Amino acid sequence: MRARTERDEVSKDLSVGLTKPLCFLIVFVIGIVIGLVSSSHIDRYFTSQPYNLNGDRESIPPNSPSTSSITNDETCTTTTNIVTSCVKEDCLSMKSFLSPKNLSHGMTDDELFWRASMVPEKAQYPFDRMPKLAFMFLTRGPLPFMPLWERFFKGQDVKKYTIYVHTNPEFELGVSNSSVFYNRQIPSQDVKWGTVSLVDAERRLLSNALLDFSNERFILLSESCIPIYNFQTIHNYLTNSIYSFLDSYDDPSRYGRGRYNRRMKPAIRIRDWRKGSQWFEMNRALAIKIISDTKYYDLFKRYCTEDCYPDEHYMPTFVHMFYEELNADRTVTFVDWSIGGAHPASFEGRDITKRFLKSLRKNGTSCLYNKGTTDVCYLFARKFGPSSLEPLLEISSEVFEY
Incomplete structure (x- = not known):
């Protein structure tokens, strides 16, 4: 009896001893299964x-x-x-490098100017390069003459031009995807008239356009500008020119030399000071020099303030000092300053006649073109008010041939 009791106790102890590791094993296996399932879900999630x-x-x-x-x-x-x-x-790919499809980017101005200043050492292009005109619109908001420009570009070879629009940052053109202006807005910043922010916007437009290696000529335009010749005439005129067209002259009055700040010496002296219309046209070589400049731009940013108007002096002075041989010292955009004051004359619907428009094209004057002279001095004109759009559309085909 005692022996049986001892066997029962041994058996009981053995049963208890086996149960504990078995329970532990079961819990361990269940834990592994749960872990694997959870891991699978987590992996799929991330x-x-x-x-x-x-x-x-x-x-x-x-x-x-x-x-x-x-x-x-x-x-x-x-x-x-x-x-x-x-x-x-x-x-x-070479294609995306040579001609970016998307104008949107996150570069700062410094990054953009640095990227745009790159110049290949190899002279030959590894692609069939057709020189393009870069039409750069500087505007606060809408482009009231977009229908006229659409007509101007209609049917033209898209390999011959590109369009860039700088507006206030919050403004959207809102055009359909069939428009030549679709997706042509560049990253912009606020611009205030009469300040260096205008020069910033001009350099920003130039830099974005320089990212396309086929862009050879760069035209700055406002929302009130119109073309007064057809596309092919303008393209031939500019791509065949050996000069850029940036207005630059010495104005001894208080509106010229009177804006000079002596603290710019010795880098910029009074004899270097020049004035000109901001509505320029220039070739690629000169555009790269302008957006690459830091020293002289910084002087203008620091000392050309208040009533100085850096957009009328920075580029004319800088180009005169260093690259005068590349420039015709005139603009190809007609502006009427005959009324005097801080702003030019504006043309409204009542002013638009065939005679008036023809006078913009040829008015009996001549100007420098390459090594000779020409009576075709202006390719664009401003400043046109919105009411002039309809009469312009009515007679543009007859007068402007587009």
Whole structure:
């Protein structure tokens, strides 16, 4: 009896001893299973989330067009498939480098000017380069003469021109995708008349246009500018010119030399000081020199303030000092200053006649063109008010031939 009791106790102890490791084993196995399931869900979650270039995760719905299953044909997608997308779209292709499709970018002005200042050492182009005209519109908001410009560009070879628009940052042109102005706004900043911010905007337009290596001539235009010749005439005139057309002259009055600040010496002396219309046209070589300048721009930013109007003096002075041999010292944009004052004459609907428009094209004067002279001195004109649009559309085909 005692022996049986001892066997029962041994059996009981053995049963208890086996139960504990068995329970532990069961709990351990269950833990592994739960861990694997959770890991699978976590892995699927994180690999399905898009990442930005800074490594931060964004909460984008699975069906969003920004997810990794959809690529952007203009820029590389910022997803976990960034490398795959770039390879597929060939973001580093020669085509995308030579002529960016998308004008949107996150570069600061300093970064943009540095990028645009790059000049290849090799003279020969590795592609069939057709020199293009860059039409650069500097405006606060709408372009009231867009219908006229649309007619001007209609039917023209898109390999011969590009368009860039600088507006107030909050303004959107809001044009249809069939317009030549569609997606042509560049990243902009606020501009105030009579300040160096106007020069900043001009250099910003130049720099964005310089990113397209086929752009050879750069035309600054306002919202009140119109072309007074057809596209082909203007293209031939500018691409065949050996000079740029930037107004630059010595004005001894208080509106010229009177704006000079002696603190600019010795870098800029009174004899270097020049004045001119801001509505320029220039070639690629000169455009690169202007956006690459830091020293003289900084002097104007510091000392050309209040009633100095740097947009009328910075480029005329800088070009006169260093690159006068590249410049015709005149503008190709007609402006009527005969009324005096701080602003030129404005033309409204009642002023638009065939005779008036023909007088803008040829008025009996001649000007320098290459090594000779020509009676075609102006290619564009301003300042036209919105009421002039309809009469211009009515007679542009007859007078302007577009």
